[in-house]
Amino acid sequence: MSEESTLFVLYGSATGNAEHIAKDLAARPNTLFDKVLCFELDQFKRKCQPTWEKETITKHAVLIVTSTTGNGDAPENASRFVRYIKRSQTVDEKPFRHVAYAVLGLGDTNYDQFCQCAKVIDKKLLELGGTRIRPLTCADEATGLEEVVEPWTERILDEIAVACRGSSCNIEEGNEESKEAIEENEVGQPLILENGARELTFSDGVATVRALLGLENKSQPIWIPDAKCLPSLTASRSCELFVPKEESTDFSCSDSFTTTSSSGLHYTMKHPFESSPLKARYLTNTSTKAAEEATCLLESTETKMFSDESLLKASRVIASQFSLSPEDDFCTQEQRDRNGKRVIELSLALPDDYTLEYAPGDSLGLLVENTPETVQFVLDMLQKNHGIHSNQQVSIDEGRAVTVEEVARRHFDLCSPVKSKRILFGLSQFATDEAERVALQFLSSKTTEGDEIFKSFIDEQRLNVVDLLREFPSTQGVSMQGLFGMLPALPPRYYSVSSSPLKNSTTVTIAFSVVDYITPSLKICGRERGLRRIGGVATRFLETICSPLLCSSDKFPSDEISLKIFPKPTAEFRMPKTLSTPLILIGPGTGIAPFMGFLAHRRALTQLSEGHATLAAQTVVEGMWRGGYDVMEKDLSIHSTHDLLDSVPRERKNHVGSVDLFFGCRHADHDWLYRKEMEDLLDEKILSALHTAFSRDGPNKVYVQDKFFEGENSERLLTLITEQNASIYVCGDGNAMARDVKNAIVKLLRQKMGVEDASSYLEAMKKQNRFVLDIWS
Numbered sequence: 001m002s003e004e005s006t007l008f009v010l011y012g013s014a015t016g017n018a019e020h021i022a023k024d025l026a027a028r029p030n031t032l033f034d035k036v037l038c039f040e041l042d043q044f045k046r047k048c049q050p051t052w053e054k055e056t057i058t059k060h061a062v063l064i065v066t067s068t069t070g071n072g073d074a075p076e077n078a079s080r081f082v083r084y085i086k087r088s089q090t091v092d093e094k095p096f097r098h099v100a101y102a103v104l105g106l107g108d109t110n111y112d113q114f115c116q117c118a119k120v121i122d123k124k125l126l127e128l129g130g131t132r133i134r135p136l137t138c139a140d141e142a143t144g145l146e147e148v149v150e151p152w153t154e155r156i157l158d159e160i161a162v163a164c165r166g167s168s169c170n171i172e173e174g175n176e177e178s179k180e181a182i183e184e185n186e187v188g189q190p191l192i193l194e195n196g197a198r199e200l201t202f203s204d205g206v207a208t209v210r211a212l213l214g215l216e217n218k219s220q221p222i223w224i225p226d227a228k229c230l231p232s233l234t235a236s237r238s239c240e241l242f243v244p245k246e247e248s249t250d251f252s253c254s255d256s257f258t259t260t261s262s263s264g265l266h267y268t269m270k271h272p273f274e275s276s277p278l279k280a281r282y283l284t285n286t287s288t289k290a291a292e293e294a295t296c297l298l299e300s301t302e303t304k305m306f307s308d309e310s311l312l313k314a315s316r317v318i319a320s321q322f323s324l325s326p327e328d329d330f331c332t333q334e335q336r337d338r339n340g341k342r343v344i345e346l347s348l349a350l351p352d353d354y355t356l357e358y359a360p361g362d363s364l365g366l367l368v369e370n371t372p373e374t375v376q377f378v379l380d381m382l383q384k385n386h387g388i389h390s391n392q393q394v395s396i397d398e399g400r401a402v403t404v405e406e407v408a409r410r411h412f413d414l415c416s417p418v419k420s421k422r423i424l425f426g427l428s429q430f431a432t433d434e435a436e437r438v439a440l441q442f443l444s445s446k447t448t449e450g451d452e453i454f455k456s457f458i459d460e461q462r463l464n465v466v467d468l469l470r471e472f473p474s475t476q477g478v479s480m481q482g483l484f485g486m487l488p489a490l491p492p493r494y495y496s497v498s499s500s501p502l503k504n505s506t507t508v509t510i511a512f513s514v515v516d517y518i519t520p521s522l523k524i525c526g527r528e529r530g531l532r533r534i535g536g537v538a539t540r541f542l543e544t545i546c547s548p549l550l551c552s553s554d555k556f557p558s559d560e561i562s563l564k565i566f567p568k569p570t571a572e573f574r575m576p577k578t579l580s581t582p583l584i585l586i587g588p589g590t591g592i593a594p595f596m597g598f599l600a601h602r603r604a605l606t607q608l609s610e611g612h613a614t615l616a617a618q619t620v621v622e623g624m625w626r627g628g629y630d631v632m633e634k635d636l637s638i639h640s641t642h643d644l645l646d647s648v649p650r651e652r653k654n655h656v657g658s659v660d661l662f663f664g665c666r667h668a669d670h671d672w673l674y675r676k677e678m679e680d681l682l683d684e685k686i687l688s689a690l691h692t693a694f695s696r697d698g699p700n701k702v703y704v705q706d707k708f709f710e711g712e713n714s715e716r717l718l719t720l721i722t723e724q725n726a727s728i729y730v731c732g733d734g735n736a737m738a739r740d741v742k743n744a745i746v747k748l749l750r751q752k753m754g755v756e757d758a759s760s761y762l763e764a765m766k767k768q769n770r771f772v773l774d775i776w777s
């Protein structure tokens with residue numbers, strides 16, 4: 001390649017897997033490309049096309065890693081790209097005619113549309129003139145992504161370089177320095193520290209790595225890993241002090257917002273609705289004492305009730321009330337388990353002009369912020385070391401001006417546990433202490449010992465980037481661009497909706513587990529180093545701000561706090577169009593949430609057919625629910641609500657299908673969520689049968705799928721499935737649950753048919769949308 005050769009690694013990712021794989025791939029040491037750029041697929045027009053226009057080399061190299069979400073949908077950060085490649089005008093332009101590409105799809109065979117987004121991209125790029133250098137590769141989360149991802153990433157850089165006839169090698173600026181520095185010290189030789197005094201002042205991070213390596217003698221240094229085993233540096237996003245420019249001509253990233261976004265939705269991740277929390281309650285049998293104490297503290301604050309400072313104090317009070325520490329003699333192990341399992345139901349206000357509509361089965365996106373402690377740490381660090389003030393303006397990826405504080409709060413993920421070794425290597429470049437630099441490089445190396453120590457020190461202890469900056473303090477001089485360039489974006493959190501708009505059209509309800517746990521023990525020289533308490537950034541914040549609502553205080557200043565929410569519609573996880581279809585709902589734990597929405601919806605429809613509908617349901621029937629904006633039908637299948645309503649009166653006269661609900665949890669008296677509601681639904685005959693499984697109440701663990709075979713259940717289920725065309729819905733946490741439930745259904749079907757027939761029967765059910773999953777890991 002005569003000109004500078006660039007490899008573009010593009011990703012589409014909803015929950016971060018594809019993003020990590022793409023960034024790790026981009027960070028691999030490679031001598032084949034001058035430059036590696038890695039960013040979201042939606043940035044394609046802005047970042048790839050201008051470069052391609054300037055350069056005249058024969059083939060540009062593009063590697064794409066994308067997951068699939070919803071049911072066959074592109075992740076949010078790839079949806080604009082997918083729409084672009086599908087346009088007929090794009091086909092005419094053949095924008096990929098100078099591109100060699102390969103696509104890696106991430107998906108889950110539990111979903112019908114396995115790796116659909118990757119399939120579409122792979123096919124379309126060929127139609128748009130691209131040269132496919134390798135057939136589409138799909139990795140299945142149900143069997144383990146690594147099996148497919150590892151071999152693909154091992155070989156793909158060589159393959160794409162060959163396809164682009166690339167052979168030159170210029171490592172990026174920062175990278176070059178680092179490799180030279182490593183090579184200066186003979187690889188594989190111990191680094192000689194400058195003097196004995198420094199050895200005695202190892203930082204905590206260095207001391208831990210040394211102890212885990214069994215280096216007892218202080219003069220024994222950590223071994224420098226071979227440069228070949230280290231990742232390379234690529235900044236995925238730029239973050240520069242803001243310099244006003246002439247108006248951008250880039251149309252692909254327009255932030256302008258009129259009545260609806262291009263997805264047809266009024267509120268989206270970029271343009272969320274500011275909602276107030278209205279009601280909150282523990283669905284678990286959890287004392288509200290902590291909420292009461294937190295509320296007293298919030299109310300007594302001299303500043304604003306929900307200032308960073310008062311929220312921090314309140315969240316500490318809550319944590320102290322729910323002891324998780326094994327060293328707490330006043331708390332039994334069982335009480336600690338219950339303290340760590342808290343589920344909250346939260347009702348949020350919707351706009352009263354019906355511009356945020358949803359249907360049962362949809363999720364609600366919530367934009368979160370990093371914790372005030374991590375934000376403050378980063379702001380103080382940037383000010384102290386670089387004189388950058390929190391209110392100074394910066395620009396991310398040459399976009400509009402935002403303050404440094406806003407960037408630290410909302411743009412980059414400071415709180416999630418570090419999963420990528422790239423970040424450790426990135427920090428090592430800024431370490432001014434030699435021992436820290438070597439320890440960080442050792443941790444980031446792809447060697448057996450590097451992997452093991454990364455797992456026990458970084459991964460299992462759930463260290464985030466701020467923890468790393470504290471463990472290795474000489475890295476705190478990291479530049480703003482250096483720090484933010486290596487961090488992933490702060491992703492929104494998604495929660496299944498547990499309400500029905502037919503019951504109340506101006507509120508929406510979600511149910512979530514508060515993430516709160518203790519990391520495993522890590523002993524260094526016989527002393528406990530681990531046992532860190534980890535809290536979910538979103539859920540611990542929600543629990544704290546909701547404390548006045550949790551203890552029914554009448555002083556909740558809803559005007560002082562708002563949550564940024566947006567709808568995430570599903571096309572697939574929808575109730576059948578007719579009421580006559582029997583339903584089998586399987587939702588252990590918080591997997592019950594969407595089914596409470598389904599059942600509330602079904603109750604409202606029944607009442608409607610009987611002439612005593614809620615005002616909300618009448619509103620829908622009168623056609624006001626769509627609220628004066630156009631939703632693209634393909635994006636949002638809300639219209640099914642109307643189909644359903646059309647069919648109610650006729651159907652009610654004839655037949656309403658039965659509903660069997662399978663719910664599972666640990667203890668009946670602690671985490672049987674919605675128990676009263678389930679019993680009421682049974683009394684009202686909205687629910688035909690309720691099957692509960694408690695895994696920690698008896699001598700044997702009982703799970704939802706075990707209930708399929710209890711008493712007459714198997715016969716009943718078989719009749720419902722094979723004779724009455726029942727639809728099965730599964731929702732919940734963990735792939736193991738989905739796999740076990742699926743196997744149990746096949747086992748059940750085998751009571752009536754041969755082994756192969758049972759599997760193909762279930763496959764056919766999937767195709768007919770009669771076996772629908774919503775699982776998360």
Ligand SMILES: Cc1cc2nc3c(=O)[nH]c(=O)nc-3n(C[C@H](O)[C@H](O)[C@H](O)COP(=O)(O)O)c2cc1C
Nearest residue numbers: 013014015016017018067068070072107108114115
């Ligand atoms: C709500 C949801 C919907 C999903 N839908 C599909 C799907 O339709 N097809 C598929 O192959 N995988 C589907 N998956 C699986 C994801 O593609 C898979 O978990 C992937 O590893 C996620 O990668 P990401 O973190 O980069 O988004 C879905 C996962 C979730 C959580």
